[in-house]
Amino acid sequence: MNMIFGGEAMVPSAATMAPQRILIVDDEPLFRRAYRSLLSSNGRIIEESGTGRDAILRLDQRDIDVVVLDLMLPDIGGVEIMEWMVRNQIATSVIVFSADESIDSAIHALRRGAFEFIRKNCDPDDLIQAVERALHRRRMEAEHAFMTTQLEQSERLHRFLVEQSPDLIYTVDNRGHFVFINPRVETLLGFKPEELIDQHYSVIVHEDDMERAHYAFNERRIEQLVSRTAIAGLDLVLSNDDRGELNTLLLHAPDGRLRLRHLLPVFRTHYDLLLIDTQGARSVLLEMAVLASDLALSPVTPEILAARELRRGTLQLIEDIAPYRHLGIEPPPLHLLINRVHPVSSNARLIQQALRQVFQEQPGVRVLDTDVPAIEAYPRAATRGLPVHRVEYRQPAGRTAPAALETMRALAGELFPAWQERFALVTGRGDAGGAGHGQRT
Numbered sequence: 001m002n003m004i005f006g007g008e009a010m011v012p013s014a015a016t017m018a019p020q021r022i023l024i025v026d027d028e029p030l031f032r033r034a035y036r037s038l039l040s041s042n043g044r045i046i047e048e049s050g051t052g053r054d055a056i057l058r059l060d061q062r063d064i065d066v067v068v069l070d071l072m073l074p075d076i077g078g079v080e081i082m083e084w085m086v087r088n089q090i091a092t093s094v095i096v097f098s099a100d101e102s103i104d105s106a107i108h109a110l111r112r113g114a115f116e117f118i119r120k121n122c123d124p125d126d127l128i129q130a131v132e133r134a135l136h137r138r139r140m141e142a143e144h145a146f147m148t149t150q151l152e153q154s155e156r157l158h159r160f161l162v163e164q165s166p167d168l169i170y171t172v173d174n175r176g177h178f179v180f181i182n183p184r185v186e187t188l189l190g191f192k193p194e195e196l197i198d199q200h201y202s203v204i205v206h207e208d209d210m211e212r213a214h215y216a217f218n219e220r221r222i223e224q225l226v227s228r229t230a231i232a233g234l235d236l237v238l239s240n241d242d243r244g245e246l247n248t249l250l251l252h253a254p255d256g257r258l259r260l261r262h263l264l265p266v267f268r269t270h271y272d273l274l275l276i277d278t279q280g281a282r283s284v285l286l287e288m289a290v291l292a293s294d295l296a297l298s299p300v301t302p303e304i305l306a307a308r309e310l311r312r313g314t315l316q317l318i319e320d321i322a323p324y325r326h327l328g329i330e331p332p333p334l335h336l337l338i339n340r341v342h343p344v345s346s347n348a349r350l351i352q353q354a355l356r357q358v359f360q361e362q363p364g365v366r367v368l369d370t371d372v373p374a375i376e377a378y379p380r381a382a383t384r385g386l387p388v389h390r391v392e393y394r395q396p397a398g399r400t401a402p403a404a405l406e407t408m409r410a411l412a413g414e415l416f417p418a419w420q421e422r423f424a425l426v427t428g429r430g431d432a433g434g435a436g437h438g439q440r441t
Contacts, residue, residue, distance in 0.1 A: 018063075019043055019044065019045050020043060020044045020045070020065050020066075020138075021044075021045045021046075021047065021062070021063065021064045021065050022044060022046045022047070022064070022065065022066045022068065022131065023046075023047045023048075023049060023058055023059070023064045023067040023068070023092075024036060024039075024046065024047070024048050024049070024067075024068045025048075025049045025052070025055040025068065025069045025073070025078070025081070026048075026050070026068075026070040026097075027051065027070065027072075027073055031070075031120075032048045032050070035068055035097075035127070036048065038124055038127060038128055039068075039127075039128065047064075051073060051074060051075050051076070052073045052075050052076025052077065052078070052080065052081050053076055055069075055076075055081055056076070056084055059081075059085065059090050059092060060088070060090075064092045065092065065134070065135060065138045066092065066093045066094075066095060066115075066131055066134045066135060066138070067092050067093070067094050067095070068097050068127070068131070069081065069082070069094055069095065069096055069097065070096075070097060070098060071096060071098045071109070072098070078096060078098070078109075079109070082094055082109070082113060082114065085113070086113055091141075093135075093137065094109075094113065094114045094115055095114070095115055095117075095118060095127070095130050095131060095134060096109040096114045096116070096117045096118065097118050097120060097127060098117070098119065098120060111358060113311075114308065115133075115134050115137070115308060116130045116134070116305055116308065118130055144282075152251075163183060165182060165184055166184060167184060168181070168182065168184050168185055168188055168189075169181070169184070170182070170185075170201075172201050173262050173263075175200075176201050176202070177198050177199060177200055177201070178196045178197050178198065178199055178201065179197065179198075179262065180197075181193045181197070189204055191204065201213065225237055231387075235271075246285060247283055247284045247285055250284045250285065251284055256284070256288075257287050257288045257291055257321075258288070258291060258292075258329075259288060260276075260288045260289060260291070260292040261288075261291055261292040261329070264292055273416075276289045276292070276293065280313070282313055282316075282317060286317065287317065287320075287321060290318070290321060290332060291321060291329060291331075293332045295333060295335065295415070296318075296332045296333070296334045296335065297334075297335050297337060297415070298310065298314050298334060298335070298336055298337070299336075299337045299338075299339040299372075300337070300338060301338070301339055301340050302338055302340070302341050302342075302355065307354075307355050307358055307359075310336070314334065315334070315362070315365070318331050318334060331364065333364050333365075334364060334365045334366070335365075335366050335367075335368055335415065336355075336359060336365065336366065336367045336368060337368050337370070337371070337372065337411070338355065338367065338368070338371040338372070339371070339372045340372065340373075340374040341371045341372065341373050341374060342373075342374050343375070343399075343401040355367065368411070368414055368415075369414060370407065370410045370414050372407060372411070373401035373407065375392075375399075375401050375404070377392035377403075378404065380392075381404070387428075388404040388408060389404055389405040389408045389409070389426065389428040390428045391404065391428075392404040392428075393405040393427060393428030393429055405426070405427070405428045409423050
């Protein structure tokens with residue numbers, strides 16, 4: 001099972017350097033003036049609306065980066081405005097600034113795509129910081145869109161050059177069978193490209209060169225890729241992409257986002273579980289990992305902002321790769337792990353409950369029953385480079401949160417119920433009776 005856990009500089013387009021537009025929507029003129037005063041800054045254009053109809057008109061006529069929206073308006077409510085924005089694909093970030101203090105209002109706003117929910121009795125700095133975060137996110141999205149366009153153009157150019165290259169260019173799978181070969185093969189060797197697809201590379205190799213060809217192909221052997229650890233049965237494949245070049249290479253590869261999926265058969269006969277750790281940011285690498293996985297696990301902190309980021313990021317990614325179903329590839333089910341839960345904070349528990357309500361109706365998404373408490377054992381284990389169940393296998397006296405071993409055992413059992421009996425045997429202790437150094441854990 002697989003689970004996820006030198007050139008020219010690209011300068012952002014003029015669109016990313018345009019003045020920032022903020023729309024304040026509130027039926028109270030005094031509030032609008034106060035918000036304008038708080039948010040005014042060089043390079044910003046601030047507009048005001050006292051009604052929902054006027055707000056919709058402005059959003060429809062021009063690009064607005066951020067709208068500060070009151071839910072209670074005299075004609076059209078804030079919720080209806082957000083629903084209109086979703087239907088019309090208005091990408092403006094919405095910060096709901098409401099006098100309603102109920103958690104239900106926050107949940108409703110989040111479900112309809114609000115960037116953040118802030119109560120009107122908050123510290124004014126909270127509004128300022130929320131707007132800054134929203135504007136920063138807008139800039140990052142604009143720059144990402146620009147860079148994606150540039151990469152796609154580069155990919156098209158690369159494919160053109162590959163197709164027209166005077167050299168033979170090909171890709172083989174883990175068995176040594178061709179999955180791509182450029183048209184130059186017909187001129188050089190007399191084979192049409194389609195004749196060689198799924199054929200072993202040896203059909204075009206002269207017998208005198210066969211030994212060298214085998215050596216080159218065998219660089220994909222597991223023993224060349226995998227690093228052993230002190231724990232039996234636990235191996236690592238370390239990233240060697242310290243210069244961040246893999247994203248571009250994948251965009252130029254014939255099988256692109258499916259590259260890892262094509263390589264997995266090499267590992268299936270050696271391992272019961274492959275855990276793929278990725279960066280959280282949206283990238284080709286993340287898409288490649290998700291397409292290769294049977295299960296996706298995404299940590300989310302008990303914060304409304306974190307849930308919003310998850311909805312805009314990971315959930316959007318799952319939706320974007322759905323067309324791969326036409327190739328027989330189903331997007332993996334997504335399991336959400338609520339992380340860093342304060343064991344005695346009623347507010348954190350309230351937000352945790354809200355998160356479960358937000359995602360319980362989302363198809364293909366499940367919030368795990370197990371959560372990870374915010375206890376010192378986890379950073380301590382990371383510092384020591386040890387599994388957390390080996391650092392804390394017993395609950396400290398006087399603490400309400402369970403021992404890290406208990407949490408990890410519950411989490412592993414929930415994700416892989418077929419292995420629960422094996423997980424129950426793990427003690428974390430290095431002494432007799434437990435899984436110690438050099439033994440399976």
